Amino acid sequence: MDSSLDGTSRGDKELVSETLRVESKLFYLDLKENGRGRYLKISEKGNNRERSTIIVPSSGIPWFVELFHYYAAASDGGSLVNKELPIENKVFFFDVGENPRGKFLRVSESGAGPRGRSSLIIPSGGAGLTGWASFRDTLSRILAAEGQWSGQAMPAMEHPSFQDPGSVAGSQKVVGPGPSPPALVSAENGSQILRVGQKRFFLDPGANHRGQFVRITEVRRARVGGLAVTSNRKKIVW
Numbered sequence: 001m002d003s004s005l006d007g008t009s010r011g012d013k014e015l016v017s018e019t020l021r022v023e024s025k026l027f028y029l030d031l032k033e034n035g036r037g038r039y040l041k042i043s044e045k046g047n048n049r050e051r052s053t054i055i056v057p058s059s060g061i062p063w064f065v066e067l068f069h070y071y072a073a074a075s076d077g078g079s080l081v082n083k084e085l086p087i088e089n090k091v092f093f094f095d096v097g098e099n100p101r102g103k104f105l106r107v108s109e110s111g112a113g114p115r116g117r118s119s120l121i122i123p124s125g126g127a128g129l130t131g132w133a134s135f136r137d138t139l140s141r142i143l144a145a146e147g148q149w150s151g152q153a154m155p156a157m158e159h160p161s162f163q164d165p166g167s168v169a170g171s172q173k174v175v176g177p178g179p180s181p182p183a184l185v186s187a188e189n190g191s192q193i194l195r196v197g198q199k200r201f202f203l204d205p206g207a208n209h210r211g212q213f214v215r216i217t218e219v220r221r222a223r224v225g226g227l228a229v230t231s232n233r234k235k236i237v238w
Helices: 058-076 130-150
Strands: 014-024 025-034 039-043 052-057 083-088 090-099 102-110 116-122 183-186 192-196 200-210 211-220 223-230
Touching: 014 052, 014 130, 025 130, 039 058, 039 116, 039 130, 052 058, 052 083, 052 090, 058 090, 058 130, 083 130, 083 223, 116 130, 183 200
Parallel strands: none
Antiparallel strands: 014 025, 025 039, 039 052, 083 090, 090 102, 102 116, 183 192, 192 200, 200 211, 211 223
């Protein structure tokens, strides 16, 4: 699956849709599919903030299930650790907070897309953390449905992309399979695109009266930076 799932389009096929109310907020969880693969779109609609959406690659769904299980299981008063989940070219941050209305879990997505960081704020649901538990159960149903679409119906703990569920609990901050390795792909215009973590670099060879060069352009959020490397200063291997 392409790691640039930073948005959706009208042509995407909806496979599963769930709506969940937690206290005064509504959450929409939609499992969708397009030519690049499957993904989970989670949107929050509340009274006091604009609608917010995060996009989770399908490989991250079992990790979301286990992370919500970790947070929902803390109703006995145990301490919770904020977590980071690198998935493909994104990083998801799970941060526990508290305000006069009670505990909440902020789930933020930081990716390579133009939206930058987007976040959901999920109330705990009270002393029993029923809001987080309901979120976990909804994610579990979606994971089971995703397995059926893939022909791999199985519990979340046995999902093929879920390698070490025990690593979610405890003091370890960073969990999950980690980011995708660097990848070099060709664009339609002949440019080479190097994806490294959350960054994209465009490599364009050229020539002028001084000789050959390669222009390296970094695209990150709304900023664009460029660098030209001449061939007589550094050997370029394609």
